[in-house]
Amino acid sequence: MDTPQHFDPKDFRQALGMFATGVTIVTTRAGDGSPVGVTANSFNSVSIDPPLVLWSLAKNARSLDAFTTGEHWNVHILSQEQEALSNLFARAGEDKFGQQQLEPGVSDAPLLPGCSARFQCKTMFQYDGGDHIIFVGQVLSYDRTQRLPLLYVTGQYALASRKALAVSTEAQADTADSLYSENLLGYLLGRAHYQFLGGIRALLNERGLSDADFFVLSLLSVRDSMAGADIAAHIAYTGIDVGAVLLQQLCDRGLLQKNEHAAYSLTDSGRDSILHVIAAAKAEEADVLERMGEAEAALLRNLLKQFIRATDPGLPKLWTAPVAS
Numbered sequence: 001m002d003t004p005q006h007f008d009p010k011d012f013r014q015a016l017g018m019f020a021t022g023v024t025i026v027t028t029r030a031g032d033g034s035p036v037g038v039t040a041n042s043f044n045s046v047s048i049d050p051p052l053v054l055w056s057l058a059k060n061a062r063s064l065d066a067f068t069t070g071e072h073w074n075v076h077i078l079s080q081e082q083e084a085l086s087n088l089f090a091r092a093g094e095d096k097f098g099q100q101q102l103e104p105g106v107s108d109a110p111l112l113p114g115c116s117a118r119f120q121c122k123t124m125f126q127y128d129g130g131d132h133i134i135f136v137g138q139v140l141s142y143d144r145t146q147r148l149p150l151l152y153v154t155g156q157y158a159l160a161s162r163k164a165l166a167v168s169t170e171a172q173a174d175t176a177d178s179l180y181s182e183n184l185l186g187y188l189l190g191r192a193h194y195q196f197l198g199g200i201r202a203l204l205n206e207r208g209l210s211d212a213d214f215f216v217l218s219l220l221s222v223r224d225s226m227a228g229a230d231i232a233a234h235i236a237y238t239g240i241d242v243g244a245v246l247l248q249q250l251c252d253r254g255l256l257q258k259n260e261h262a263a264y265s266l267t268d269s270g271r272d273s274i275l276h277v278i279a280a281a282k283a284e285e286a287d288v289l290e291r292m293g294e295a296e297a298a299l300l301r302n303l304l305k306q307f308i309r310a311t312d313p314g315l316p317k318l319w320t321a322p323v324a325s
C-alpha cells in the first residue's frame with residue numbers, strides 16, 4: 001500500500017458523504033441469544049448470481065463480536081417512515097429492541113417489519129477493512145414492499161425523488177436579468193395554489209362558497225368551536241380579514257351557529273358542505289399524485305413544510321395547538 005495521505009478526517013468524511021445511499025439496520029443474535037442491531041449505510045449489492053451483498057462495521061462497535069461470530073444477519077432497507085428507528089439503532093448501548101415487534105425469518109436473526117426491502121443473509125466472507133470489518137453475505141431470502149426508501153446524503157436524511165425528465169426551454173431561458181421568471185418561488189407557489197384550487201372551484205361555486213367561506217368552514221371542521229377573533233387570526237395568513245359580518249352571513253345561511261359564549265361552530269348543513277368540498281379536494285389531490293408520483297408528493301410536502309416554517313411570522317398553529325373548547 002502507498003504511504004497513506006494524512007487527510008483531515010472531518011473533510012474526508014464530508015467528501016464521502018457526497019455519495020447518496022439508502023439507510024439500513026443490520027441485525028443478528030449475540031452468543032447469549034440477545035438481539036443486536038446497528039444502523040449502517042455502508043450496505044451495497046455485490047453479485048446477482050450467486051446473490052451477494054456487503055456492508056462494513058466499525059471495529060469499535062459494541063456489536064462487533066456478535067457480527068464476527070454470528071453466522072446469520074438481516075439487512076433492513078429502511079422506509080421513509082423509519083427515521084426514528086434509524087436514530088435508535090445508531091445509538092451505542094441503547095436498548096434497541098425493547099418495543100420492537102419481530103417477524104419470523106429463515107434464521108434466528110431479528111427481522112423487523114415496516115421496511116422497503118429486507119435481505120436475510122449468511123456470512124460468506126469477512127475482510128479486514130482498515131478501521132472496519134467488511135462482511136460479504138449470501139442472500140438466503142429477501143422481500144420488498146412499495147414503501148419508499150429513506151436516503152442519506154451530506155450527513156442528513158433525505159427523500160428519494162425522480163429527477164425531472166426534461167428541463168423546459170422556458171426554464172433554460174431564465175437569466176439573471178429577467179426579474180419575473182418561471183423560477184420565482186412566489187410565482188411557482190401561487191400558480192400551484194390557484195391551479196389546485198381550480199379543480200374544486202366549480203363545487204365551491206355550486207355551493208355558493210367564496211374563498212373566505214371555504215377557509216372558515218374548513219378551519220371549523222378541524223376545531224369544534226372557536227371565537228370570532230381566533231378564527232380571524234387563523235385565516236389572516238390568506239390576507240382575508242374575517243369579520244363579524246362574514247361570520248353572521250354564514251350563520252344566516254345556516255352553515256354556522258353561535259353559542260352563548262360567542263363561539264362559532266359548524267351546523268349539520270355547514271359540516272355537510274365542507275365535507276363535500278374536502279372530499280373533492282382529496283380526490284383532486286389523489287389525481288395529481290397519480291400523475292406526479294408518490295415520491296415527488298412526499299418530497300413536495302416536506303419542502304413545503306420547510307418553506308412554511310422558514311416564512312412563518314409566528315401564526316397560530318392549527319394542528320398542533322390544543323383543541324379549543
Ligand SMILES: Cc1cc2nc3c(=O)[nH]c(=O)nc-3n(C[C@H](O)[C@H](O)[C@H](O)COP(=O)(O)O)c2cc1C
Nearest residue numbers: 039040041042056057058061062063090091092093
Ligand atoms: C445513517 C447512518 C449510517 C451509519 N452507517 C454505519 C456503517 O455503515 N457502519 C458502522 O460501523 N456504523 C455506521 N453508523 C454508526 C452506527 O450505527 C453506530 O455507531 C452504532 O452506535 C453502532 O452500534 P453499536 O455500538 O451498538 O454496535 C451509521 C450511523 C448512521 C446514523
